[in-house]
Amino acid sequence: TPFRLAVTFATFLIASFLLSGLVVYQIVSAELNDRVDEDLQKTFSLLNAAYGKDDLEDLISSVSSYADLSVGNEQLFSLVRSDGLPLAGTSAIRGFVAPLGFSNVAASSLGLGGDVAYRVYSGKIGPNNLSIAYSNDDPDELKQLVLSSFAWAMIIAAALAVSGGALLAARVQHRLNTIAQTMDEVSRGSLGSRIPLVGNRDDIDAVASQVNAA
Numbered sequence: 001t002p003f004r005l006a007v008t009f010a011t012f013l014i015a016s017f018l019l020s021g022l023v024v025y026q027i028v029s030a031e032l033n034d035r036v037d038e039d040l041q042k043t044f045s046l047l048n049a050a051y052g053k054d055d056l057e058d059l060i061s062s063v064s065s066y067a068d069l070s071v072g073n074e075q076l077f078s079l080v081r082s083d084g085l086p087l088a089g090t091s092a093i094r095g096f097v098a099p100l101g102f103s104n105v106a107a108s109s110l111g112l113g114g115d116v117a118y119r120v121y122s123g124k125i126g127p128n129n130l131s132i133a134y135s136n137d138d139p140d141e142l143k144q145l146v147l148s149s150f151a152w153a154m155i156i157a158a159a160l161a162v163s164g165g166a167l168l169a170a171r172v173q174h175r176l177n178t179i180a181q182t183m184d185e186v187s188r189g190s191l192g193s194r195i196p197l198v199g200n201r202d203d204i205d206a207v208a209s210q211v212n213a214a
Contacts, residue, residue, distance in 0.1 A: 010161040021150035040121035076133040098122035
């Protein structure tokens with residue numbers, strides 16, 4: 001029936017929109033994560049350059065400067081000597097050593113309050129270990145914004161698809177009912193009955209014209 005076709009079309013449209021939204025969300029999420037990783041590696045490389053001549057004092061000074069410039073624990077730094085002695089960094093995580101490479105660390109694991117997660121990059125600079133942590137707060141907020149935008153867009157698209165499909169189905173059903181009523185009148189002997197044409201020249205009009213010409 002027309003109503004079933006309309007519901008099927010609306011369901012297909014909503015499913016397609018939802019799938020495309022999830023794909024875009026995954027792409028945006030991966031792109032944001034890649035950018036955070038690139039920023040971490042660039043910062044690590046810049047600090048590593050300060051140790052180019054095995055100058056530990058310059059490295060400590062550079063790490064301290066980066067830590068002092070960070071506001072609200074958005075970026076955290078921890079420089080630790082090979083024997084575990086803290087050398088420089090953010091006071092809140094002083095002495096923290098992360099596994100080499102990239103990792104995800106909860107704020108609670110760093111001794112910080114809140115439920116913020118951090119993306120961490122750790123590596124060796126000479127015999128020392130440098131861990132750099134960036135808060136995932138901003139990327140997570142942007143991901144939520146993208147997700148909520150697609151959710152609202154899907155709701156609007158679903159409402160338009162259902163209402164448009166219902167109107168179209170109602171029109172088609174009305175025309176089919178008119179054809180059925182006219183055929184019933186003809187079967188009862190009212191041979192002068194004719195099916196009104198809409199003028200769309202669609203399949204229903206074609207059927208109606210053939211019936212009227214019979």
